[in-house]
Amino acid sequence: MLQDSVGEVTTKYHTLSVPLSLECGVSLSGVKIAYECYGRADGKNVILVCHPLTGDAHAAGFHKGDAKPGWWDGIIGPGKTLDTNRYCVIAANVLGGCKGSTGPSSIDPATGKPYGITFPVITIRDMVHAEHQLLEDLGISELYAIIGGSMGGMQAMQWSVEFPAFVRRVICIASAGYTTPMHIAFGAVGRAVIMSDPEWNGGNYPAEKKPTHGLSLARMMAHITYLSDESMRTKFGRRLQKLDAFGYGFDTEFSVESYLQHQGETFVERFDPNSYLYITRAVDYYDLTKNGSLTEGLSSTQAKFLIISVSSDWLYPPYLSQEIMLALTTNGREARYAELVSPHGHDGFLLENAQLNYIVGQFLTPMIVEDLMTNNPPSIQETSSIREAAELMIGHEINHLPVVLEDGTLCGIVTSWDIAKSVAGNFQNLAEIMTIDVITIQRSDSLRLAASLMEKHAISALPVVDDSNHVLGMLTSETLSLSEVLQ
Numbered sequence: 177m178l179q180d181s182v183g184e185v186t187t188k189y190h191t192l193s194v195p196l197s198l199e200c201g202v203s204l205s206g207v208k209i210a211y212e213c214y215g216r217a218d219g220k221n222v223i224l225v226c227h228p229l230t231g232d233a234h235a236a237g238f239h240k241g242d243a244k245p246g247w248w249d250g251i252i253g254p255g256k257t258l259d260t261n262r263y264c265v266i267a268a269n270v271l272g273g274c275k276g277s278t279g280p281s282s283i284d285p286a287t288g289k290p291y292g293i294t295f296p297v298i299t300i301r302d303m304v305h306a307e308h309q310l311l312e313d314l315g316i317s318e319l320y321a322i323i324g325g326s327m328g329g330m331q332a333m334q335w336s337v338e339f340p341a342f343v344r345r346v347i348c349i350a351s352a353g354y355t356t357p358m359h360i361a362f363g364a365v366g367r368a369v370i371m372s373d374p375e376w377n378g379g380n381y382p383a384e385k386k387p388t389h390g391l392s393l394a395r396m397m398a399h400i401t402y403l404s405d406e407s408m409r410t411k412f413g414r415r416l417q418k419l420d421a422f423g424y425g426f427d428t429e430f431s432v433e434s435y436l437q438h439q440g441e442t443f444v445e446r447f448d449p450n451s452y453l454y455i456t457r458a459v460d461y462y463d464l465t466k467n468g469s470l471t472e473g474l475s476s477t478q479a480k481f482l483i484i485s486v487s488s489d490w491l492y493p494p495y496l497s498q499e500i501m502l503a504l505t506t507n508g509r510e511a512r513y514a515e516l517v518s519p520h521g522h523d524g525f526l527l528e529n530a531q532l533n534y535i536v537g538q539f540l541t542p543m544i545v546e547d548l549m550t551n552n553p554p555s556i557q558e559t560s561s562i563r564e565a566a567e568l569m570i571g572h573e574i575n576h577l578p579v580v581l582e583d584g585t586l587c588g589i590v591t592s593w594d595i596a597k598s599v600a601g602n603f604q605n606l607a608e609i610m611t612i613d614v615i616t617i618q619r620s621d622s623l624r625l626a627a628s629l630m631e632k633h634a635i636s637a638l639p640v641v642d643d644s645n646h647v648l649g650m651l652t653s654e655t656l657s658l659s660e661v662l663q
Contacts, residue, residue, distance in 0.1 A: 180253055180254045180255060181236070181237055181238065181245060181249065181253050182214045182215075182236050182237035182252065182253045182254070182260050183237055183238065184237060184238050184239070184240055185212055185214065185234070185236070185237035185238065185239065185246075186212075186239070186240075187210050187211070187212055187233055187234060187239075187276055188210070188211055188212065188213065189208055189209070189210050189211075189276055190208065190209050190211065190310055190313060190314070191206060191207065191208050191209075192206075192207045192208075192209065192306065192309045192310065192313060193309070193313050194309065195207075196271070196302065196305060196306055196309065197305075198296055198297075198298060198299075198302045199298075199299045199301055199302055199461075200296050200297045200298075200299075202296040204278070204296060205285075206278070206285060207271065207277075207278045207306060207309075208276070208277060208278045208282070209268055209269065209271070209276075209277050209278070209306055209307070209310045210232070210233045210268065210269040210273075210275060210276025210277045211233050211266055211267060211268040211269070211310060212233045212234060212235065212236075212237075212246075212266070212267050213264065213265070213266050214236055214237065214252060214253070214260045214264070214265045214266075215260035215261070215262075215263055215264040215265055216264055217264035217316065218264070219316075219317070219318075220318065220320060220548070220655075221262065221263045221264050221320050222263070222264045222265075222266060222311075222316050222318070222319050222320055223258055223263045223264070223265050223266070223319065223320055223321045223322070223323065223540075224266050224267075224268070224307065224311070224319050224321075224322045224323070224335075224343075225248065225252070225258070225265060225266065225267040225322075225323055225324065225328070226267075226268075226270075226307075226322065226323070226324030226327075226328035226329075226331035226332055227247070227267065227269070227270065227324070227327070227328050228324070228325055228326035228327050228328050228526075229326060229327045229398075229455060229456070229459070230395075230443070230447055230452070230455075231247055231328070232247070232269045232273065232275035232276070233267050233268050233269040233275065233276060233277075234246045234247065234267070234275075235247055235248045235249070235252055235265075235267035236248060236249045236252035236253055236258075236260075236265070236267070237249065237252075237253070246267075247526065248267075248526070250529030250532075250533075251529055251532050251533055251536065252265055256533055257532065257533040257534075257536040257537040257540065258323070258536075258540075263320065263540075266311070266314075266316075268307055268310060270303045270306075270307075270331075270455065271298055271302055271303045271306040272295070272298045272302075272303070272451060272454045272455050272458065273451055273455070274447060274448035274451040275446075277306075279291075279295065279448065279450075279451050279454065280292055280293070280295040280379070280448060280450035280451055280453075280454055281383070281448045281450065281451065282295075290383075292379045292380050292381075292450060293378060293379025293380065293450065295450070295454065297454065297457060297458075298454055298455075298457075298458050299458050299461045299462070300327070300330050300331060300334050300458055300459070300461070300462045301334055301338060302458070303331055303334075303458065304331055304334045304335050304338050304339075305338065307331070307335075308335075308338070308339055308342070317342075318342055318343070318344065319335075319342060319343040319344065319345075320344055320345065320540075321343070321344065321345035321346070321347060321540060322335050322336075322343050322345070322346055322347070323346075323347035323349070323536070324347070324348065324349065324351070325349035325350050325351065325525035325526065326349075326350055326351055326492065326522065326525065327351075327455070327459055328349075328351075329348040329349050329350060329351025329352075330351055330352070330459070330462050332346050332347060332348045332351075333346065333348050333351065333353060333464060333474075333500070334462070334464065336474070336477040336478075336479050336481070337464060337473065337474065337476060337477060340476050340477050340478040340479065341478060343479050344479055344480065344547075345479055345480050345481075345482070345539070345540065346477075346479045346480070346481045346482070347481075347482045347484070347536060347539065348481070348482070348483050348484070348497070348500065349484040349485075349486075349525045349532075350484065350485060350486050350489055350492045350497075350522055350524070350525040351492055351496070351497070352492055352496035352497070352499070352500070353463075353464045353465065353470045353473070353474070353496070353499060353500045353503065354462060354463040354464060354465055354470070355459055355460055355461070355462045355463065356496070359459065359460070359491070360460045362397070362398065362401060362491075363456040363457070363459060363460055365394075365397060366394035366397060366398055366452065366456055367394070367452075367453050367456060367457070369390045369393040369394050369397070370387055370390035370391055370394050370449050370452060370453060371390070371453070372390060373387035373388075373389050373390030373391075373449075374387075375387040375388070375389070375390075376390060376449065379450055379453075381449070386444065386448070386449055387449050388444040388449075390449065391440075391443065391444050391447065391449045391452060392437075392440030392441060392443065392444050393440065394452060395439055395440045395443040395444070395447075396436040396437065396439060396440040399436060399439045399440075400436070401490075401491045401521075401522060402491065402521060402522045402523045403520070403521045403522075403523060404488040404489070404490065404519060404520060404521030404522075406488060406519040406521075407488070407519050407520050407521055407523075408432060410519065411431075411432075411435075412430070412431040412432040412435065413431075414430065415430070415431040416429055416430060416431065417429060417430060417431045417433070417434040469503075470499055470500065470502075470503040471502070471503040471506045471507060473503070474500075474503045474504060474507055474509075475507050477504070477507070477509060478509075479509075480509075480510045480511070480539075481500075481501075481504055481509060481510070481511040481512070482511070482512050482513075482514070482535070482536065482539040483497045483498075483500050483501050483504075483511060483512070483513050483514075484497065484513075484514045484515070484516060484525070484532075484535060484536075485497035485498070485513075485514075485515050485516070486515070486516045486518050486520070486521070486522060486524035486525055486528075487515050487516060487517050487518055487524075488518055488519055488520065488521050488524065489521055489522045489524060490521065490522075491521070491522040492522060494515055497513065498513070501513045512539060514535045516528045516531050516532070516535075517531070518531075544619065544620055544621060544622055544623065545617055545618065545619045545620070545621050545622075545623065545626055545638075545640055545649075545651055546619035546620065546640075546649075547623070548623065548651060548655045548656055549619060549640045549648070549649035549650060549651045549655075550649050550650045550651075550652075550655070551648070551649050552648070552649065553574070553578065553647065553649060553650040554568055554572050554574070554577065555577065555578040555579070555580045555584075555647055556568055556577055556578075556579055556580070556590075556606065557579070557580060557581070557582065558579050558580070558581060558587055558588065558606055558607055558610070559605075559606075560606055561604060561605065561606070562595060562598050562603060562604060562605065562606060562609065565577055565590055565595060565606055566595050569592055569595070574650075575591055575592040575593075575636075575637070575652075576589060576590075576591050576592075576636070576637035576650060576652065577589065577590050577591070578639050578647045578650070579606055579610050580647060584646050584647070585644065585645045585646055586614060586616065586639055586641055586645050586646070586647050587612070588606075588607075588610035588611055588612050588614060589610060589611050589614045589637075589639060590606055590609060590610040590611070591611075591637075594609045594610065594611070595609075597609065614639060615629055615633050615635060615638060616638060616639050616640070616641045616645075617629065617638045617639075617640055617641075617651065618640065618641060618642070618643075619640050619642075619648055619649065623656060626638055626651055626656060627656060630653060630656070636652060636653040636654075637650055637651065637652040637653065638650070638651045638652075
């Protein structure tokens with residue numbers, strides 16, 4: 177399939193329908209979340225994209241007049257791993273952000289002025305709860321997958337703990353199950369240089385006079401952690417920026433100095449200093465261990481996991497991803513591990529699009545019945561009337577209805593075609609028209625097997641049963657493309 181852009185997109189803004197109860201004990205009302213949506217939702221195909229520390233909702237496509245696409249455009253769009261012809265992809269700006277979601281720069285309705293430093297302290301858990309409420313408000317009751325790198329990976333893992341039944345797949349890239357002392361140290365220095373800028377003014381600065389010097393320095397330092405020794409050697413070496421020889425002073429001389437200055441200067445144009453304080457503090461508090469154990473902390477998870485590290489990442493080195501894997505496998509969870517081979521350091525998860533498209537694509541592609549089946553479908557007892565069956569089908573807009581015994585085990589199936597034929601035959605009871613020899617399948621079976629059974633028996637639906645013949649779901653030809661599966 178041709179890989180392409182999602183085209184021109186716009187950011188949407190939604191005010192949460194209920195107040196948000198934060199971990200710090202504060203209830204925050206009127207929370208607004210900025211988000212972008214690519215593709216159409218069908219109830220089972222939604223993928224949530226969680227952004228890294230200073231990202232935003234603009235993950236793919238182009239805003240009108242922009243020359244550059246969204247920050248993860250390389251993996252989102254038609255034919256890419258987050259295929260917008262197949263999935264509905266949603267990206268949201270985190271609570272505490274400064275790109276449309278409620279944060280320190282937002283107006284406090286109680287004062288009519290920006291919250292500033294009076295904004296309540298937030299956590300990764302709070303961000304996840306805000307995202308969950310957004311999805312519920314949008315009528316989304318489950319996620320096919322959630323994906324994020326760095327702080328986005330933290331959100332993805334937090335989702336698996338907070339709402340284990342809501343998300344079916346979790347993709348955590350270049351992240352960890354808790355924040356290490358080194359991460360906290362870098363965050364502390366970044367906050368210190370912002371707060372030491374005279375223009376910070378205790379967090380009460382006007383929009384036109386931000387502590388840009390402090391924020392620029394914080395970004396310069398943080399950006400070093402996103403690179404690797406190899407990438408810096410390759411990109412900059414010891415090259416001088418403008419001079420042919422050392423100037424023997426303290427002006428900018430080396431290429432790497434100039435690069436970091438540029439990163440700092442451009443960053444202050446798009447980010448709020450107080451948001452940087454709040455979001456880095458939220459990262460500090462992130463810790464999914466319970467009683468000191470990541471295994472215990474992840475024991476309630478139910479999703480399938482893909483854990484990805486970056487080979488040259490020294491900020492979130494591979495051992496942190498491997499710790500997550502060990503905890504998941506100890507809990508008996510289905511989990512895969514992959515490592516991006518990259519010289520780019522932590523930034524590799526934003527740059528290695530070819531590897532990500534392959535690795536994530538292999539994980540996301542539906543392979544078993546459970547991936548596509550409708551869970552807990554309506555059923556009817558064999559003693560019911562044909563009229564009751566017809567009313568149930570009409571009410572749920574379905575064409576296949578499992579018939580069960582009193583103990584819930586499957587004993588037959590009735591279709592809308594059977595109901596239609598009953599009129600001509602003047603039948604009254606389900607037992608007279610239902611199919612007794614039902615072809616069934618189990619949720620761990622392959623989609624290829626399901627497709628072949630449908631084709632062989634000329635049927636358009638399969639009840640999904642457990643070992644005791646209890647109905648767990650239904651797989652229909654409407655959700656399974658035979659041509660695609662059999663390719």
